[in-house]
Amino acid sequence: MIAAGFGFRAAATTASLRDALDLARARTGAGPTLVALATAADKAGAAPLCALAQALGLPIHAVDTARLTAQHTPTRSHASQAAHGTGSVAEAAALAAAGPEARIVAPRVISGDGMATCALAEGKDP
Template sequence: MIVAGFGFRAGAGAASLRAALDGAGRGLPPVTLIAAPDDKLALLAPLAEELGVPLAGIAPDALMAVATPTRSAASLAARGVGSLCEAVALAAAGPGASLIVSRFIAPDRMATCAIARGAFS
């Protein structure tokens, strides 16, 4: 399983989300799952539909249990995790998952994406 995990600001649009995914996923196999925090899941539905992949929401307690290599002060203040997109990708990919690509920031800085591989992929 190849998971694209997202973090993004409330004002992020489809172009920001797509740019984050394209930047993070460049040269990788296609993603098989898109994930975001539960409260932001609806904003990713059009992208998941476009790609024909399922969408997964991750609960806040699951995110806080994930250690991330990136440590963003903004992410720590807002969500209690070092990198929201990395935590989402790792949590969605399941136990033993690893990051393939750490946090990639969209050029407009409205969205971030990280890519994780599930342990059983």
């Protein structure tokens, strides 16, 4: 089970998110099958993310602050740590959505326009 986690700025577009996702999937080679998108709860209803989820036919997991900050992320962004309490919102959201014992399979990548980040995590199938 693969979850795609996202961090993004308010000005991000659906194209920003798609670009970040495509870059993350390219890191895994074959491009694993996604089962969900995930982000911080306060951004889960953002129009660009909702549009991407609809286009992909995937649910969005809204990850609350406690679950975000409980994740250990390989990326240690000082800005993300200060603003969100985690080294990477994208990685933390992906790990939380992928479930217990999840691992990062594609660390955070940044979209070409710098507006979005995406990371992929793999969890055990239920």
